Amino acid sequence: MGTIVKIMSHIHIKNLNKSYLDRSPNTANKKDHRISVLENVNLEFEDGEMVCILGPSGCGKSTLLKMIAGFEKPTSGEVLIDGQPIEGPRSDNIFVFQHSGLLPWMTVWENVELGVRHLTDTEKKKSRIKEHINMVELTGFEYHYPHQLSGGMLRRAELARALAVNPNTLIMDEPFSGLDFLTHMKIREEVVNMHELIKKTTLVVTHDIDDALIMGDRIIVMSDRPAQVKLEQKLDCGRPRNLGEDKELKVLRDEIFFMLGVSYAV
Template identity: 70%
Template sequence: MGHILIQNITKEYVNRRRRPRNGEDNTRDEVLTVLDNVNLEFQDGEMVCILGPSGCGKSTLLRMIAGFDTPSSGQILIDGRQVTAPSADIIFVFQHNGLLPWMTVWENVELGLRNMQDEEEKSAQIQEFINMVELAGFENHYPSQLSGGMQRRAELARALAVNPEMLIMDEPFNGLDFLTHMKMREEVVNMHEFIAKTTLMVTHDIDDALVMGDRIVVMGDRPTQVKLVRKLEMGRPRNLDRDPELAALRDELFFMLGVSYAV
């Protein structure tokens, strides 16, 4: 499972306007079209990176795929079935910290496994996922006692523990310092190679997309349409400076996003 088909998705928000009292103004409420007829298809197991200017509706698209939001028209099919509500098959990693601050790392990771009957096996699995993101020794720490990078890793462990069919990450590296960003990028790539689940990621960092993505999607400004879909066939690790194809794509992406020369 993990094939996603997005058909003719449109999302509109209605901005209710305040009208003058005399009633002469007959203009209609302003309709804000965030997504305009978006069509996309992602294959099972792909790492998809979505780029675009801020406010273009990338997050809205992710939220609709996860079932938190519904499109105004069109449909989203996952393995042929329409998305209607959130489910544990698609785990969403939030832009801002989604760990529950009143639970320890252990308890947070346990959330996805809480219905397991066998206590011993459950503990073993929780420990396995905590070790996997290298947080051993921090099981009893609360999220507020961890650094930003550790919080993201803990959230990743919690997401993976559910054994979801798909992972959705909304700017997962937001607010991390440079080095942590690089490490997390590598960890997510390794994790994806390891579990081979469809992973969707919104980012504003073009290099993230070039290094990580199996497929890069660029979205334009509002009303948002898809400007580019490119499948990247080259293997990893990728070197942006030495690979001429990647370097060319990088320039193209910068240009497309409004920066005419890459600094």
């Protein structure tokens, strides 16, 4: 008997639908009035791929991520990870929150420790925490509380916490929102470098087209609500990328801008 080698994508989203009961006052007394957020989404992500998901605000990108993370259940359809339907949140599938998901009553060290707390070897545990805090350049801030850190440092700390778990998938919901321009650029660069280094499947929701073009191995553009996949584009060019010089990227950029309703790209 020959072995069947099944080549499977890491994450497989099949016929995914999500709708909510509409609770707004003018429709409250109508039974079963549902708002559809996602409609028939089919996507496949490969192992180690960095996928950027773009779309108009409020279109349901975050909902998609939350379903992949297992925080929310699909109305119909399924999300498969390595062939298995996702049952709920799990620690090989780490979510990085848009507004800090660090626990404010724990220091940077304690937060990073969360993902490795079950390690019995204390020395190994310590070095693992240290290594990741060092990796995001927060050495010296181990015993600071989140409220003592700047916006960029908060993102870095959360990244360290996520990576210390050694997850298979990293799910990032608008990881640069609310940062000043320079910090945004820096953290973006760090995420790209980190991805080059560890090659984990990374899903990034963003509303910034340039982020997607700079970072993504693949770009997905979603439509307005109910969100459907409008464009799926693989980017073969290597990194670092230069948006100003790369003609193809420039064309794609204009195309996406147009798709999202802006006629003259800035």
